[in-house]
Amino acid sequence: MTPRAYPATFYDGKTSKPHEALVALPGHNVLEVRVGPERFMWPLEEKGMGWERNNELVRITFGDHPRRVVISRDKDFIKAFVSGMGRSGRRGAYDRALSVARVALVLFLFAVVGLLVFGYFYAIPWGAERMALLLPKTLDEKLGKTVMGSMALGMDEDSACSALLQRFGDRLDLGHEFDLQFHVVESDQVNAFALPGGQIVVYTGILDLMDGPDQLAALLAHEATHVEERHSTRMLVRQIAGYLFISLLLGDVNGVAAIVAEHGDDIRSMSFSRELESDADLQGMRALHAAGQDPHGMVRLLGLLDEASADVPQAFEFLSSHPMTTDRITAAEELAEVLGADGTRNGPDPAMAALFQAIRNEQGVDR
Amino acid sequence: MEILTPKRLSFNGKGGDLFVILIVNWLLTVVTLGIYYPWAKVRRLQYFYEHSELDAHPFHFHGTGREMFIGFIKAVLLFGALYGVFILLVMQQEAWAIITAYILFFGAFLLLTPLIIHGTYRYRMSRSSWRGIHFGYRGSLKELYTIFIRDGLLTLITFGIYGAWFQMNLRSYVLGHVRFGNSRFAYQGDGLEYFVLNLKGYLLTLVTLGIYAFWWQRDLFAYYVDHLRWDHGDRGSIKFRSTATGGGFFGLLVGNFFLVLFTLGIGLAWAHVRTMRFVLSNIDLAGDADLDKITQTEQEHRDATADELGDIMDIGIFL
Numbered sequence: 001m002t003p004r005a006y007p008a009t010f011y012d013g014k015t016s017k018p019h020e021a022l023v024a025l026p027g028h029n030v031l032e033v034r035v036g037p038e039r040f041m042w043p044l045e046e047k048g049m050g051w052e053r054n055n056e057l058v059r060i061t062f063g064d065h066p067r068r069v070v071i072s073r074d075k076d077f078i079k080a081f082v083s084g085m086g087r088s089g090r091r092g093a094y095d096r097a098l099s100v101a102r103v104a105l106v107l108f109l110f111a112v113v114g115l116l117v118f119g120y121f122y123a124i125p126w127g128a129e130r131m132a133l134l135l136p137k138t139l140d141e142k143l144g145k146t147v148m149g150s151m152a153l154g155m156d157e158d159s160a161c162s163a164l165l166q167r168f169g170d171r172l173d174l175g176h177e178f179d180l181q182f183h184v185v186e187s188d189q190v191n192a193f194a195l196p197g198g199q200i201v202v203y204t205g206i207l208d209l210m211d212g213p214d215q216l217a218a219l220l221a222h223e224a225t226h227v228e229e230r231h232s233t234r235m236l237v238r239q240i241a242g243y244l245f246i247s248l249l250l251g252d253v254n255g256v257a258a259i260v261a262e263h264g265d266d267i268r269s270m271s272f273s274r275e276l277e278s279d280a281d282l283q284g285m286r287a288l289h290a291a292g293q294d295p296h297g298m299v300r301l302l303g304l305l306d307e308a309s310a311d312v313p314q315a316f317e318f319l320s321s322h323p324m325t326t327d328r329i330t331a332a333e334e335l336a337e338v339l340g341a342d343g344t345r346n347g348p349d350p351a352m353a354a355l356f357q358a359i360r361n362e363q364g365v366d367r
Numbered sequence: 368m369e370i371l372t373p374k375r376l377s378f379n380g381k382g383g384d385l386f387v388i389l390i391v392n393w394l395l396t397v398v399t400l401g402i403y404y405p406w407a408k409v410r411r412l413q414y415f416y417e418h419s420e421l422d423a424h425p426f427h428f429h430g431t432g433r434e435m436f437i438g439f440i441k442a443v444l445l446f447g448a449l450y451g452v453f454i455l456l457v458m459q460q461e462a463w464a465i466i467t468a469y470i471l472f473f474g475a476f477l478l479l480t481p482l483i484i485h486g487t488y489r490y491r492m493s494r495s496s497w498r499g500i501h502f503g504y505r506g507s508l509k510e511l512y513t514i515f516i517r518d519g520l521l522t523l524i525t526f527g528i529y530g531a532w533f534q535m536n537l538r539s540y541v542l543g544h545v546r547f548g549n550s551r552f553a554y555q556g557d558g559l560e561y562f563v564l565n566l567k568g569y570l571l572t573l574v575t576l577g578i579y580a581f582w583w584q585r586d587l588f589a590y591y592v593d594h595l596r597w598d599h600g601d602r603g604s605i606k607f608r609s610t611a612t613g614g615g616f617f618g619l620l621v622g623n624f625f626l627v628l629f630t631l632g633i634g635l636a637w638a639h640v641r642t643m644r645f646v647l648s649n650i651d652l653a654g655d656a657d658l659d660k661i662t663q664t665e666q667e668h669r670d671a672t673a674d675e676l677g678d679i680m681d682i683g684i685f686l
Contacts, residue, residue, distance in 0.1 A: 009424075011499030016548060016661035018424060018498055054417055055384055059427070066663045069499045071425070112394055 003032070006077035010035050013066035023072055025080055031060065033070055044085070051085065053078060124241050132230065132237035140178070140233050144197030156186040158204070161362050165202065168355040172217050174287040176228045182220070184359075190308065194223040196232040204363060209304050213349070213356035214297030221284030222298070229283065231276045281332050289339045296336050302329045374605065374652040378644045380418035382637030388414055389636050405439045405675070406432030419647060421497060422658060429494040430671065438671030445676065449475055477519075479676065481511045484541065486673020492545055493668035503665030506544035514540055531565060532558030542595065548661040550599040556590065564590060581620065582613035592650055599661065605654035611645070619645045
């Protein structure tokens with residue numbers, strides 16, 4: 001019985017001319033190729049034979065470079081050929097992948113995605129935090145000095161005020177490990193921030209709002225907590241780790257995906273920073289309390305900022321990065337209740353009150 | 368002379384099929400912590416080649432995961448060493464060490480670029496075929512370095528203006544040394560024309576708040592395609608011509624953008640397919656060369672290091 005022949009195209013590897021051909025599978029492990037009057041028998045077990053298929057075609061090559069090639073788009077031939085190769089244990093990658101049950105594939109996909117999500121939201125931040133705490137503290141100082149150095153050019157520092165604020169801060173002495181350096185910067189923005197390693201910047205805009213040294217002490221305690229707890233360094237390591245994780249996952253995907261990755265990570269670190277702000281409030285209050293200062297200053301400071309932000313919302317950067325102010329105020333009030341009974345053991349410090357007044361006067365002179 | 372039917376390039380891949388390949392690639396790459404990457408790349412390239420057709424005959428990519436993996440390991444080691452030296456030097460915290468580190472690092476990047484282009488072309492072309500005939504790249508590394516150093520310096524001292532000439536010289540050299548069996552390619556771009564095209568594109572894009580960018584893209588595409596020729600000596604030649612329109616680019620790029628964005632990346636496979644379809648169906652071939660009479664001449668070249676280095680440094684190829 002003559003085996004069934006299927007249409008195919010044959011390329012001889014010598015010229016680019018395609019030849020109409022017929023292919024057949026006359027027996028085990030042999031492919032018959034008929035081109036015009038010629039007839040080849042290709043043993044399918046030999047090393048020099050290779051094949052691949054996709055949805056549309058099967059491609060069989062024979063010999064060393066330059067190879068002879070047969071391509072058939074005949075569905076029946078593909079089926080017959082592939083099942084023959086499967087029987088002799090030479091299945092292609094395509095069919096191996098297909099034979100894995102689709103359900104298993106989907107389950108596997110979900111498992112991997114689940115693991116990745118868990119990794120991203122829990123394992124990576126956890127590991128990054130541990131990593132960050134292993135970094136030497138001198139790194140914080142270097143980082144802070146570098147950033148301060150590059151920012152100083154764009155800021156209008158009031159050195160007389162800074163000196164007074166430094167004395168205020170030294171007097172406050174919350175017993176921190178880092179050497180705190182205070183800077184007063186001329187700006188209408190109601191803001192203050194701490195750089196890693198101890199550089200603390202206070203804008204005149206926020207000083208203008210205050211009506212007592214307790215609020216300034218609270219602000220400095222808040223910022224000093226950021227420094228002491230190494231919030232910036234921890235956040236930086238978390239961000240880098242999160243970003244690396246995402247870009248590793250997305251691999252060589254194009255720019256759009258990279259943008260999605262970047263902003264996706266921003267959103268998460270924003271909620272992390274909210275957590276840190278609240279931490280800084282409460283830890284700052286404990287530090288104030290321990291140093292014999294009135295922790296109620298924090299409640300008053302937050303209240304003032306909240307009130308003022310209702311008038312000119314966009315200028316209030318100190319609060320805008322943390323919109324859950326009411327929650328923060330409530331938390332601060334609750335802690336103040338607990339600590340508050342003996343809040344001002346030493347009474348208001350007259351030296352600090354005098355320094356606060358001096359800062360206000362100095363600002364008045366500048367105006 | 369016999370009358371030949373017009374030759375057509377086309378892409379018949381399907382988004383759904385490509386999606387399955389990409390998702391399996393992604394899974395295996397993640398699960399193997401990146402080791403599967405070279406095999407993933409081969410699968411992806413094979414899909415693109417196998418579904419690109421000229422005259423209803425598919426192209427083929429011969430690269431294997433194994434040879435790409437060897438190249439991948441070499442590339443990773445090279446980059447690891449480079450980064451290692453860089454970090455060690457920076458950690459010295461001395462001015463001289465940091466300056467040396469940066470010079471070394473960027474110097475290595477600059478010096479590696481011609482090597483990568485050369486190696487990637489040698490590998491990619493040798494591993495590509497159509498109708499059983501292999502492509503090949505016959506450029507010389509020395510000449511490529513000469514172009515890079517000469518044109519690079521000229522670009523530097525003309526504050527980037529000479530960059531247009533640099534790009535055209537590079538394209539002419541590289542594409543001019545691409546072989547397909549005993550036929551060859553040639554590219555003839557003019558630096559001045561290319562410069563004017565880009566200047567016009569840039570200014571009009573600014574004036575139209577970005578809208579002209581699609582028409583700029585159309586002009587660039589046309590400039591790359593229209594100046595390419597496929598020569599078969601006295602057996603004739605084939606000219607390429609772009610039929611892409613600015614509106615076409617607008618639809619393609621804006622469509623792809625939303626396709627990827629709104630599906631959070633899942634639509635990437637469909638975006639790739641749309642791009643391939645657009646590009647191939649907008650290249651017209653016209654000429655009298657007989658595509659049946661090309662003979663095999665090119666040897667095999669199996670070193671994929673440059674191809675993988677190019678991936679790390681994000682250097683693509685342009686054919």
